[in-house]
Amino acid sequence: MELTDLEGAEFRLCDDPASLAQAEGEARAARAHVLRAGWRDPDYAGLRDAGFVIRPDWIMFTREVPEGTDSFLAAQVRPNRTRLAMDALAGYAMSLEDPVTERSYEEFLPLYRAHMGRIHGGLDFAGQLREAVLGGDHLLATWRDEAGALVCGMIARQDRENSLLHVRFLAVREPAPAPATTAGMYAVAASLAPAYGLKTLSMGIEMNFYGAVLSPGLCLYKLRLGGIPVPAGMLGEPDCGLVADKMLGLRGLRQPVLCFEQLPVDGDAPYAPPAAGDLADAARRLRLVCFVSDETDEAAVRPYRRWAQLRRVR
Template sequence: MPRKSRQDVRRAWSHAEGARLRLEVQEPVVEGHLDIFLDLYERRVDDMAYGVAFARQARDSVLHGGDYFAIFAFEGEDLVGGCLCQRSTEFDAVLLRFSAVDPKWRNVSLARVLHTRAFRVTREQGFGRVTLGDDPNLYGHMVKPGLSPFKARLGFDPVPAGTLGPRFSGDVADRLISLDRLTDPTVMLGYTGATDATGETSELMAYVAGANEPADLARYTTHSIRTVRPLTAPAR
């Protein structure tokens, strides 16, 4: 994790501790708290132009599947943020599936507190890997382009979904016709075409459409994405 990101995490924890927020690791997850979190999550998704609220579909699995735990933050008795995490012993990993925080706490980075607490639990439970979830390869519609740099600042790198096994894998091809309904910039991930020792194509690159300055391209480089190219949408 970069030095600036470590400072941001310490600052976020300082805010949370100063406000006397209470963090709870719940395993099993308390049903009443889960329902309050799902309502919060759906309100946050409703604030997105094209967001889709998937979390409630996992409610029964969270409560009865036996492989979930939750990190919840409370201000007094009010739940103000949370993160639902799923263990996968098959892939030696914990997946941070869904997270949301109250708008009041978003600006002081409560999400960083929840995520780093989840990382600690992952280590305590003996798992070797943690993932911040599955994203579409197009940042600029359902999810914003800033999500990718945010995850990179926490020390994460984008990898093909199949890295965690076949049931997470799947490649798609995007046909970009217009940028009219997308954010500026829009970021698309794809393969470089280079192959590894097994003949597989797994090295990723990023295409950035709508960025006006070279610095915009540099934001999307990571340890695994070293090639970033501008992309111009075709004329309509």
């Protein structure tokens, strides 16, 4: 067994199914947050019966947008906030670059890095993926003020195989031009998708573990935007798969702790992947699980009850 650390969440990894009970006892004694079944070809059904959550390790929030921005707004819990942000962005000069040039990319990076620096656990993914961004299948939308300075911007990838416009990187200067500026940019991306002959908008790929790696509020935000979570592995991310985790404790994590659980489907092999491109089926197979402790503030949990199944961890 190996003790690992992931943004404040302590994991114990068990690599032998015969020692699972022992591994759980040792993990609890060490006050680890999570026990992960890490051996090859695990029995997911048996692990689920033992209290494990079977989940995609990465997800995408998606939305089919045949009518562009109108489709995006129609699915939202609070569409007026996005409309106000779009109105605010309309006061700035927007430009669209396809493909992304090195000069524009280098100008965008400082804005992006400053934006990520204000986010807990924010990483410079745009800087790390330079070659991919400049590889010809990305576009860059930016907004500038009267002085020509960048106000905000986004980089998106055109995925023809999956008919997907994938917003990969967003950045907004401080102070933001409107409270919901990021939602306004997603709405613009929704209008670009059908213009490029693409039917689906992706609002980014995320690690499927909120409360330790990512803020729980990010999950709530994208659900309120009408985002539909699907496993990232079915949308051109071949390294993304399933993991089996058992939550043992929540101390020190930002509660509630959330993840999207992969559900088995009657008549299929346990946890068989959904058909390629069938986002509706993929979404039906996911369930949001909200882990809470006895000390969790009820007010912190209330916004999630609309979407989530609550599970108590002691």
